[in-house]
Every structure is written in C-alpha cells, then in structure tokens.
Amino acid sequence: MMYIYKAAVIGAGTMGSQIAQVISYSGLPVILKDIDKTAVDKGIGAIRKIYQTRVDKGKMTPAEMEQKMALISVTTGYEGFIDVDIVIEAAIEDMEVKKKIFSELDAVTPQHAILATNTSSLSISAIGAATRRPEKVIGIHFFNPAYAMKLVEVIPGLATSSETIDDIVAFAEGLRKIPIKVRETAGFLVNRLLMPYLNEAAFVLQEGSSTVRDVDASMVSFGMPMGPFALLDMIGIDVAARVADILYDSYGPRIEPASILYEMAREGYLGTKTGKGFYDYTDGKDNHLDPIIKRLQVEKGAKKSSYSADRLLLAMINEAVMVFQEGISSVSDIDIAMVTGTGFPQDKGGPLHYADQVGIDRVLEELQQYKNDLGHRFWPAPMLKRMVGAGFIGVKSGRGFFVY
Ligand SMILES: NC(=O)c1ccc[n+]([C@@H]2O[C@H](COP(=O)([O-])OP(=O)(O)OC[C@H]3O[C@@H](n4cnc5c(N)ncnc54)[C@H](O)[C@@H]3O)[C@@H](O)[C@H]2O)c1
Structure with a gap:
C-alpha cells in the first residue's frame, strides 16, 4: 500500500482547478501546473471562489480557507515534481498533448509515482x-x-497493475469520493449509459413526439434532478455531439446520434453558454428549433412516434445490461455510478434495480416493441432474454439483476 504525501495536477482549467481544490481540501499538498501564468492565475482564482463559497455559507472559517489555500503551489515548469507520489493530468483533450505530458512526467517524477489522467474519451492504454x-x-x-x-470512475489501461488500481481507489476514498472501477470502454460507464438516454430525448423531439418542456417535466417527475434537455444545454450541444460521435464510432448503429444535435451545433444553439440550446434563455419563447424540426421530419420521413418516460429509461437500461454482460462493471457499481454520477433517483436504486422493479420480462417486451417501431437502437441486450428464459424476472420472482 502506497502512502500519498504530495500530489500534482496538470492543467488549471475547469477540471484541473476543481481537482486541485478537492485534493487541498483533503489536507494534501498539491502543485498546480499550466502552460502560462495567466492560466495558473485563473485556476487559483477558481479555487479561491470554491473555498469562498464555503466560507460564505459558514461551512469553514476564513482562517481554515487560508490553511487550505496554502497547500496549493503553482508552477509553469516542473519544480517540486521530484517528490510527488501522484500526478493527475487534466490538460486539454488531445492525445498528442497528453502523450507529451506523460513522457515528461515519466522523466521528472520519482519511479514510484502514479501518473493518472482525467481524460473523458482517450485511451488510457495508449497514454500509458x-x-x-x-x-x-x-x-x-x-x-x-x-x-x-x-463519483469518480477508475479506469485501468491494458498494462495497469492491480497495485496501482488499489492505490488510486484508496487515494480517491481519502478525497471522500466514491470510486467505481470500470474496464476501459468508450464513454466509460456514466457517459456510455447517459448518452443513449439523452440521445433518445433528442430523437423524441425531432420526431415531433413530444416537446422539450414535457419531456423534461416527465423525467423530473420520475425523480431525475433535471430533465435531459436542460442537462444537454448545460453540457453543451457541441460537446454532446462529440461524445455521441465517439460512442457511435465504438458501438455502431445502436448509438446513432440524433441529427438534431448536429443541426443545432451548426446553428450555434450550443446551450446555456450561447443563450440558446433546447431552451431559449434569451426570450424564453422556445420556438427557435421549429424550423429545424420541420426540416428533419421532411428529410427523414419521420412518423410521429409515441412518447413515454420509459422510452428514455429503456435506452439507458439496455445499455446498462450491455455494460454488465461485457464485464465492464458489476451490477451494484453500475447502479451506484448512475445514482451518484447522474442523480438517477436514489429511491429507485439505479437503472438495474429499477429494471428489476419493472420486471425483466416487461423490459424485454417493451424493448422489442420499440425495436419494431423505432429501429435497431432498441435491440434488446441478449442477457435480458437469458434472464427471462431462466425466470430471473426481478423483484416478483425474487431474482433479477439482484437477489430479493
Ligand atoms: N469539463 C468537463 O466537464 C470534464 C469532465 C471530466 C473530464 N474532463 C476532461 O478533463 C480534461 C480537462 O478538461 P477541462 O474541461 O478542464 O479543459 P479546460 O480547457 O478548461 O482546461 C485545460 C487546461 O489545460 C491547459 N493545458 C493545455 N496544454 C497543457 C500542457 N501541455 N501542460 C499543462 N497544461 C496545459 C490549458 O491551458 C487549460 O488551462 C480533459 O481531458 C477533459 O476531457 C472534462
């Protein structure tokens, strides 16, 4: 078991500064590095703001805040890296940049140091x-x-040792996070399950089956912290389209991205950051997408499909079953990840607990119905048929993904 006395973070952008804050908050010294002074200053400013909010809320004193801030040192070089035990890289999402950073880190850090990356989509094995x-x-x-x-997802690459996995899990727990082990797969766990759900919402809209407000309202009443369109607007439509592309590239037609995402990106409807996305944050009229939807319906010859909250949930559940049958994660980790990572309602336990409550037989039937009506993206995960065949149909038979 390795002790971690000192950490470093590469990249002082959105994620790097937040990660450095989390590390300092746990009481560990941390070096924050970026390419120039402006960038590190921005990062430190962001960290200060996070702590200041805690002070304003009375959750810590100004003196405690200064103690935590004193644990953070900044650099644009590699000073202080000679005795770090772990580095977390959160620079831009670019393989060449990351490879260069990792080969430099290999040279400047001690042999025992863990070199971790916060990448959302690049191959850990290739970086290694x-x-x-x-x-x-x-x-x-x-x-x-x-x-x-x-939530933090822990993703070993092909060559990562089990010792490194154990060490980083312990490190994450020390930061008071919930680490979930995930085998390397496009989108890892949370984004791989979330995207089919968000993408299906986009299909619902472009097929004219429901409205932005009604879909969001239905998912909020299911218990989600916000609806899929509000979430997509926060994520950014350009970012969502890129994630959808990455998943499509890996998984094929099952995750065919809804065309409306590209159309919106082209029009500059990128979400909250540009004032218009699925919602219009400038005048609240929300009719700016009508021409795009009309055009897509003509182009795709879309017939009005039916909408129910199940349609979105089934897309997520089916992907969860795929992830389970591929051995990417355990059933309980899948559920914990979706509850802690996306706000899936805790009282429903997560997508697989929810499937057990609905009944695996009904999940399978509904997926088959949607497959017939809407196409192959609803092709049921083979595991579901095996379960139904064996009488593992969920709570009502005492056994499904979980035992009751
Ligand atoms: N934004 C998110 O919601 C999110 C969530 C999870 C993971 N990620 C991943 O985290 C990483 C960072 O994303 P972000 O949103 O914080 O990006 P960002 O653009 O906000 O920050 C990136 C920072 O890296 C710096 N940088 C670039 N090249 C560098 C180099 N060679 N050395 C040191 N610093 C360098 C940039 O100056 C910038 O400050 C990416 O890999 C991204 O995929 C992002």
Missing part, C-alpha cells in the same frame, strides 16, 4: 504506452463540478 511505467498509468475520471460530485 508513452511512458516507461505503463503499470503506473491509470484513468481517474472526475465529474463536473468535482467539489460536489462524489
């Missing part, structure tokens, strides 16, 4: 291959905002 210690390279995927989100 840029070093002479791939057994020490691992993915640690934080969620935005890292100071509030408990």
Whole structure:
C-alpha cells in the first residue's frame, strides 16, 4: 500500500482547478501546473471562489480557507515534481498533448509515482504506452463540478497493475469520493449509459413526439434532478455531439446520434453558454428549433412516434445490461455510478434495480416493441432474454439483476 504525501495536477482549467481544490481540501499538498501564468492565475482564482463559497455559507472559517489555500503551489515548469507520489493530468483533450505530458512526467517524477489522467474519451492504454511505467498509468475520471460530485470512475489501461488500481481507489476514498472501477470502454460507464438516454430525448423531439418542456417535466417527475434537455444545454450541444460521435464510432448503429444535435451545433444553439440550446434563455419563447424540426421530419420521413418516460429509461437500461454482460462493471457499481454520477433517483436504486422493479420480462417486451417501431437502437441486450428464459424476472420472482 502506497502512502500519498504530495500530489500534482496538470492543467488549471475547469477540471484541473476543481481537482486541485478537492485534493487541498483533503489536507494534501498539491502543485498546480499550466502552460502560462495567466492560466495558473485563473485556476487559483477558481479555487479561491470554491473555498469562498464555503466560507460564505459558514461551512469553514476564513482562517481554515487560508490553511487550505496554502497547500496549493503553482508552477509553469516542473519544480517540486521530484517528490510527488501522484500526478493527475487534466490538460486539454488531445492525445498528442497528453502523450507529451506523460513522457515528461515519466522523466521528472520519482519511479514510484502514479501518473493518472482525467481524460473523458482517450485511451488510457495508449497514454500509458508513452511512458516507461505503463503499470503506473491509470484513468481517474472526475465529474463536473468535482467539489460536489462524489463519483469518480477508475479506469485501468491494458498494462495497469492491480497495485496501482488499489492505490488510486484508496487515494480517491481519502478525497471522500466514491470510486467505481470500470474496464476501459468508450464513454466509460456514466457517459456510455447517459448518452443513449439523452440521445433518445433528442430523437423524441425531432420526431415531433413530444416537446422539450414535457419531456423534461416527465423525467423530473420520475425523480431525475433535471430533465435531459436542460442537462444537454448545460453540457453543451457541441460537446454532446462529440461524445455521441465517439460512442457511435465504438458501438455502431445502436448509438446513432440524433441529427438534431448536429443541426443545432451548426446553428450555434450550443446551450446555456450561447443563450440558446433546447431552451431559449434569451426570450424564453422556445420556438427557435421549429424550423429545424420541420426540416428533419421532411428529410427523414419521420412518423410521429409515441412518447413515454420509459422510452428514455429503456435506452439507458439496455445499455446498462450491455455494460454488465461485457464485464465492464458489476451490477451494484453500475447502479451506484448512475445514482451518484447522474442523480438517477436514489429511491429507485439505479437503472438495474429499477429494471428489476419493472420486471425483466416487461423490459424485454417493451424493448422489442420499440425495436419494431423505432429501429435497431432498441435491440434488446441478449442477457435480458437469458434472464427471462431462466425466470430471473426481478423483484416478483425474487431474482433479477439482484437477489430479493
Ligand atoms: N469539463 C468537463 O466537464 C470534464 C469532465 C471530466 C473530464 N474532463 C476532461 O478533463 C480534461 C480537462 O478538461 P477541462 O474541461 O478542464 O479543459 P479546460 O480547457 O478548461 O482546461 C485545460 C487546461 O489545460 C491547459 N493545458 C493545455 N496544454 C497543457 C500542457 N501541455 N501542460 C499543462 N497544461 C496545459 C490549458 O491551458 C487549460 O488551462 C480533459 O481531458 C477533459 O476531457 C472534462
């Protein structure tokens, strides 16, 4: 078991500064590095703001805040890296940039140091291959905002040692996070399950089956903290389209991205950051998408499909079953990740507990119905048929994904 006395974070942007804040808050010294002074100053400013909010809320004193701030040092070089035990890289999402950073880190950090990356989509194995210690390279995927989100996904690459996995899990727990181990797969766990759900909402809209407000209202009444369109607007339509592309590239037609995402990106409807996305934050009229929807309906010859909250949930549940049958994660980790990472209603336990409550037989039937009506993206995960065949149909038979 390795003790971690000192950490470093590469990149002082949105995620890097949040991660450095989380580390300092746990009481560990941390170096924050970026390419120039403006960038590190911005990062420190962001961290100060996070702490100041805690002070304003009476959750810590100004003196405590200064103690925590004193744990953070900044650099644009590699001073202080000679005795770090772990580095978390959160620079831009670019493989060449990350490979260069990791080969430099390999040279300036002690042999025992863990080199971790916060990448959302790049291969951990490929990043590891840029070093002479791939057994020490691992993915640690934080969620935005890292100071509030408990979940972190831990993703070993092909060469990562089990010791490194154990060490980073312990490190994450020391930060008071909930680490979930995930085998390397496009989108990891949370984004791989969330995207089919969000994408299905986009299909519902472009097929004219429901409205932005009604879909969001139905998911909020199911218990989600916000509806899929409000969430997409926060994520950014350009970012969502890129994630959808990455998943499509890996999983094929099952995750065919809804065309409306590209159309919106082209029009500059990128969500809250541009004032218009699925919602119009400038005048609240929300009719700016009508021409796009009309055009898509003509182009795609879309017939009005039916909408129910189930349609979105089934897309997520089916992907969860795929993830389970591929051995990416355990059933309980899948559920914990979706509750802590996306706000899936806790009283429903997560997508797989929810499937057990609905009944695996009904889940399978509904998926087959949607497959017939809407196409192959609803092709049921083979595991569901095996379960139904064996009488593992959920709560009502005492056994489904879980035992009751
Ligand atoms: N934004 C999110 O919601 C989110 C969530 C999880 C993971 N991620 C991942 O985290 C990483 C960072 O994302 P972000 O949103 O914080 O990006 P960002 O653009 O806000 O910050 C990136 C920072 O990295 C710096 N940088 C670029 N090249 C560098 C180098 N060679 N050395 C040091 N610093 C360098 C930039 O100056 C910038 O300050 C990406 O890999 C991203 O995929 C992002």
